Amino acid sequence: MVLTCPVARGRTTPHGREFGYSRRNLLRAGVLLALGGVAAPLTGCDPFDRGDDPDPAPDPLEPLAAEARELAARHRAALAADPGLAGLLTPIAEAHEAHAAELARLLGRATPTAAPSPDATGAGRASTLAGLREAEQGARRSAAKLCAEAPAERAALVGSIAAARATHVEALK
Amino acid sequence: MRHRRAPSPGPAGALADALAAEYAAVFAYGRIGVRLADAARSAARDAEAAHRARRDALVLQLSAAGDPVPADKAGYALPFPVTDAASALRLAVEVEERTAAFWRVALARTTGADRDRALAALTDCAVRATRWRRTAGVNPITVAFPGRPG
Structure with missing residues (x-):
């Protein structure tokens, strides 16, 4: 003035x-x-911002949840292609689904439908299991990294998921 | 004279709790190993060595930091009598699950290198529990949330 x-x-x-x-x-x-x-x-320079932005910054655990959904879909696809693997793969698929659900609850978001996994038909059982094992190994590493960086209240859940993925590597041997 | 502190809610308390669990695991494997033969016996020996290594590392770490080091006991109550290979394998699974639970708790109460070690310990326990379930013919051989009670 x-x-x-x-x-x-x-x-x-x-x-x-x-x-x-x-x-x-x-x-x-x-x-x-x-x-x-x-x-x-x-x-933040937007006079019309009311704090209900539909696209907030991604939570660091979003990729972990997406990975859990992808792994669940991969195991389900392998199961569909080779039902003889049900005893081995069903509990692992269910574990990934439980991880995805728990993470969705933590993130306060609905669980998106898992992306359809590439059809595993045609691959031999040994190569299917080797592929799943490799995927679990990579997923274990990413979960372990997130566990190291997680705040205290998330560390136990993320660490449990990392350990579960390590047991999947063992189970798929 | 300095009074011994009660286990704190911080990292030292969580590591002291994990140490007590490792003492009990070493004791239990002494009972488990003698009931097993061949590959299972050798696996029990390896598992016992792994728990001893974690125990020794924790004793060193806690004493070096001047934190209270819980004492080992002469014996630990087993959840059920170990009379044969089947009960030995069942106990091996249970020991790994129980020890995993203490390391899982330690994750939330540690940071940095301590948390990395806690995760490595939780993971090792979970993987050994999986192997023991397979040896025992228990299905499924995996659980969704290793170390989580219930």
């Missing part, structure tokens, strides 16, 4: 009003600036 008056008075040209230098316009600009200055730090 203080700034607007000297500027307006300082203008001597009769065209000042036409060019938008009127006191009213400058006052408006001052009000907008003042509003902007207050609003920006509170709302």
Whole structure:
């Protein structure tokens, strides 16, 4: 407000009003600036942000949940292709589904449908199991990394998931 | 004279609890091994050595930090009598599950290298429990949340 008056008075040209230098316009600009200055730090420069952004920053555990869903789908696909593996793979698929459900609860989000897994038909049993073992090994490493970085209240769950994946590697031997 | 502190809720308390579990595991494997033969006996010996190694590392770590080190006991109550190979295998599964539970608790109460070690211990216990279930013919051989009670 203080700034607007000297500027307006300082203008001597009769065209000042036409060019938008009127006191009213400058006052408006001052009000907008003042509003902007207050609003920006509170709302992240978006005056219409009400904190219900539908796309918040991804939680570090989102990839773990996605991995659990993918692994469940892979085991289910292998089971469909070779029902003789049911005794071995059903508990592992169920474990991944339980992990996905627990993580979804923690993240406060619905469990998305697992992406369809590539059809395992045609692959021999040995190569199917080797592929699953390799996937479990990689997944164990990613869970272990997340466990190391997790806050205390999440460490036990994430560590349990890492350990479960290690037991799947063992079971698939 | 310094009074011994009760186990704290911090990392030292969690590690002291894990140490007590490792003492009990070593004791139990002494009873398990003699009831097993061949590959299972050798697996029991390896498992006992692994628990001894964790026990020794914990004793060293806690004493070096000046934290209370729980004492080993002369004996530990077993959940059921070990009379044959079947009960020995059942106990081996249970020992690994119980020890895993202590390491899982330690995850939430540790950070950095301590947490890495706790996760390695939890994982080892879970994998051994899986192997013992397979040897014992228990199905399924895996559980969804190793170390979680219930």
